[in-house]
Amino acid sequence: MPEEVDVGCARPTGGPVGETVPEEDEPIVEAIYSKEETTMIQVGKKVPDFTAPGYHQGKFMSTTLSEYLGKWVLLCFYPGDFTFV
Amino acid sequence: MSIDSVFVHKMWDDHELSKMVKGGVPFPMLSDAGGKVGKIYGVYDDDAGVETRGRFIIDPDGVLQGYEVLTPPVGRNVMESIRQVQAFQLIRESQGKEATPSGWKPGKKTLNPGPDLVGKVWEVWKTDMAFD
Numbered sequence: 001m002p003e004e005v006d007v008g009c010a011r012p013t014g015g016p017v018g019e020t021v022p023e024e025d026e027p028i029v030e031a032i033y034s035k036e037e038t039t040m041i042q043v044g045k046k047v048p049d050f051t052a053p054g055y056h057q058g059k060f061m062s063t064t065l066s067e068y069l070g071k072w073v074l075l076c077f078y079p080g081d082f083t084f085v
Numbered sequence: 086m087s088i089d090s091v092f093v094h095k096m097w098d099d100h101e102l103s104k105m106v107k108g109g110v111p112f113p114m115l116s117d118a119g120g121k122v123g124k125i126y127g128v129y130d131d132d133a134g135v136e137t138r139g140r141f142i143i144d145p146d147g148v149l150q151g152y153e154v155l156t157p158p159v160g161r162n163v164m165e166s167i168r169q170v171q172a173f174q175l176i177r178e179s180q181g182k183e184a185t186p187s188g189w190k191p192g193k194k195t196l197n198p199g200p201d202l203v204g205k206v207w208e209v210w211k212t213d214m215a216f217d
Binding site: 002013014015016019040041042043044045046047048049050052053054055056057060061063065066068069070071072073074075076077078079080081082083084 | 093110111114116117118121122128137140144148150151160161166
């Protein structure tokens with residue numbers, strides 16, 4: 001399940017699981033193509049897995065969606081803290 | 086999940102949400118700085134630099150059963166999300182033998198799709214059942 005992480009001054013961020021870090025000398029054109037190839041999500045299909053830092057009950061955690069296999073998950077996005085749901 | 090940092094999540098929970106929900110938010114508040122996750126879910130607004138109001142129901146196999154996306158000014162109907170989860174749970178338990186028609190909520194009649202039901206839905210399901 002989610003593991004606690006030490007958080008310093010840097011803002012940790014998440015991303016898709018299995019994402020490869022592009023090589024520095026990768027041609028720009030290829031980088032643009034790979035961005036456009038992001039597959040749209042679809043009902044009835046598996047959702048893309050991701051890891052993201054989070055705050056949970058007084059602790060900073062790192063959470064991976066696939067840790068919740070076996071449970072029902074309601075994943076909600078919202079524009080920003082201090083707005084409504 | 087929003088583009089806010091985990092530090093802002095903590096401040097929001099400490100100073101506001103814990104005044105609405107005893108003990109604070111009971112589930113993880115995730116940070117998606119840069120919108121990487123929002124992008125693959127199709128809910129990140131590149132121009133505004135924030136996530137839109139996307140809500141995804143994911144079953145125990147990691148399969149997406151439903152989603153809803155709203156622009157920021159309109160809030161969600163939490164009870165409708167719960168109703169949909171209850172419906173998907175019932176379908177999963179019945180292994181697809183039952184279906185929940187329009188207006189279904191727990192305790193109301195389900196349908197059993199099959200050859201016998203073709204052209205006969207009007208006999209077992211009335212229009213007002215969608216609105217009560």
